Amino acid sequence: MTSDKAQAAPTVRLRCDGPVDKDTLDYARTKIDAVVNRPGLPAVTGEVRIVWAASHPAAHPWSATADLRVGGRQVVVHAEEATGREVVDALHDRLRHQTRKAAHAWDDGHRAAAPPWRGGRQSA
DSSP states (O other): OOOOSSOOOSSEEEEEEEOHHHHHHHHHHHHHHHHHHHOOOOOOOEEEEEEEEETTSSSEEEEEEEEEETEEEEEEEEEEEESHHHHHHHHHHHHHHHHHHHHHHOOEEEEEOOGGGGGGOOOO
């Protein structure tokens, strides 16, 4: 079945501070969309921020922070790395893990019924 409806705008906003190149932002958008558009995941909203601080004295001038709502749960993830691709990859891995945890904890009546031997209803 096909739909004539236009694709909705992403529910996760991507921001950048500093001179972040377009390739890094495109790569980040692809990786973030891969995490938040997984089947079975409740609604995801929030913001991801990527920062490049050239004046940062440490070996990791790139940082990324994600502040998301997965269903009714808040997920906050932070990563610092030496390059833009590395920080996006680290953020992707941590987001995937944390959103999986949040989805499993999501229990707004979306749990399977208990089997009869555990006190659940018996089918007719």
